Amino acid sequence: MAELELTDSPSPEDLAVISEGLTAFNELEVGPSERLPLAVLIRDDSDGSPGRIVGGLSGYTSWGWLFTQLIFIPENLRSQGMASRLLTAAENEARARGCGGAWIDTFNPMALKAYQRQGYEVFGELPAFVGDRTRTFLKKAL
Template sequence: MMDFSTELAAAPSNDDLDTILKGLSAYNESEVGPADRLPLCVLIRDADGKVVGGLSGYTSWGWLFTQLLFIPQALRGQGLAASLLDQAETEARARGCKGAWIDTFNPQALKAYRRQGYEIFGELPAFVGERTRTFLKKTL
């Protein structure tokens, strides 16, 4: 058995995090095959070309995971969430993905995702304050 100790680290180094990621990735790959993880981003740019919002996520194991989706206040209500999701889903299909998932604790975002065909598969009630964190999926 190997000697070891544990340490709580509020600010781990990039190397520390990379070691954990590489170890977990190698283990998962040995169990279920390669993740083929690829970043996926759909950007919103202003007239000067500056990024002001967008969607960020990745595809892996045949799934699209949207990590972040932000639309500036001035651009909300114009169907941009639907457009960003459509573009990301189209690219995910081109990469061979069979499904997509996303989570939120924002009631407006939840409505937008459900309008796009996402279905709830899990919830954490009172995740932050009285807001529920909702997990959604969609078949692509």
């Protein structure tokens, strides 16, 4: 009989069983995901060091989609079009990888506006996700 174990400290091996099982199932259902990591890094050499990473975008491409997981822009680089530059670079790479769409989510109102300026459209919301903030899901055709 199968038993359940609840843990807040699964081992990497435990998580690999789940990930590999789901990957195998999905590949049988819809084909290989061809998942590839994608990052656009912001480097800063203003302090004399050789381009240390101060922020950027992290995500992946899979099944013909770009999914942006994380974007961080340091305070001193905000309101200078950096979000647009990061997204454009990621979208261009996603197109080169054969992707036809992109999706992202946020609960930050400023980020939401930046993504909409970049051409992303809302396709779903979770109201009161954190306090009174709504988590918004957006997509864009590439």
